[in-house]
Amino acid sequence: MPEGLSLEEPRTDDGAALWRIARDSRVLDLNSSYSYLLWCRDHAGTSIVARDASGGPVGFITGYLRPEAPRTLLVWQVAVDHGQRGRGLAAAMLATLAGRAGRALGVNVIETTITPDNAASERLFTAFAARHGAPVEREVLFGADAFPESGHQPEVLYRIGPFASPDASPAHDNS
Numbered sequence: 742m743p744e745g746l747s748l749e750e751p752r753t754d755d756g757a758a759l760w761r762i763a764r765d766s767r768v769l770d771l772n773s774s775y776s777y778l779l780w781c782r783d784h785a786g787t788s789i790v791a792r793d794a795s796g797g798p799v800g801f802i803t804g805y806l807r808p809e810a811p812r813t814l815l816v817w818q819v820a821v822d823h824g825q826r827g828r829g830l831a832a833a834m835l836a837t838l839a840g841r842a843g844r845a846l847g848v849n850v851i852e853t854t855i856t857p858d859n860a861a862s863e864r865l866f867t868a869f870a871a872r873h874g875a876p877v878e879r880e881v882l883f884g885a886d887a888f889p890e891s892g893h894q895p896e897v898l899y900r901i902g903p904f905a906s907p908d909a910s911p912a913h914d915n916s
């Protein structure tokens with residue numbers, strides 16, 4: 742966990758900052774600002790925000806429990822401010838969120854989708870799986886032709902788990 746940062750459940754008033762971080766990534770599909778506000782209100786327990794010393798968000802993960810598989814956490818978006826990358830922040834957020842969701846909600850599987858060009862995301866999730874000794878299954882969830890706009894890469898579903906007891910560090914999770 743990078744020094745000087747803390748991890749918490751997001752609050753509704755973090756929504757605008759999460760939208761800005763997603764926009765500035767220039768990689769993520771940018772959703773409406775409204776959706777980030779709503780996410781912080783309704784899915785705070787399955788999401789996480791990293792704050793710098795001033796309390797401002799510098800990274801986040803949004804996720805939800807799949808309605809038909811409530812022990813599966815679908816990780817929707819992960820983003821870290823450019824200035825904070827490469828310090829282990831995304832890995833710390835993912836481990837802490839998995840630990841919290843495991844303890845509080847019984848989560849033992851994580852799903853996410855990754856586009857084939859996203860090496861950092863691929864590394865983030867496969868490293869998480871390796872640290873937890875969890876199997877990884879991959880299959881195309883949404884092919885390029887599923888998207889209404891042209892040029893969208895396929896979204897490959899990574900299914901990680903089941904894992905027994907996610908190892909998170911509660912000392913870093915102020916939620």
Ligand SMILES: CC(C)(COP(=O)(O)OP(=O)(O)OC[C@H]1O[C@@H](n2cnc3c(N)ncnc32)[C@H](O)[C@@H]1OP(=O)(O)O)[C@@H](O)C(=O)NCCC(=O)NCCS
Nearest residue numbers: 818819820821826827828829830831832861862864865868
């Ligand atoms: C993907 C992203 C969240 C990673 O954040 P980060 O805090 O820099 O990641 P970490 O430092 O925790 O690194 C996690 C793992 O990914 C690897 N990694 C990080 N950046 C990488 C890159 N550009 N290329 C290859 N591997 C990379 C790290 O080496 C680490 O692996 P390790 O544990 O085996 O050493 C960040 O680059 C980002 O916000 N990208 C834009 C948004 C995005 O693509 N999100 C993911 C899709 S939802």
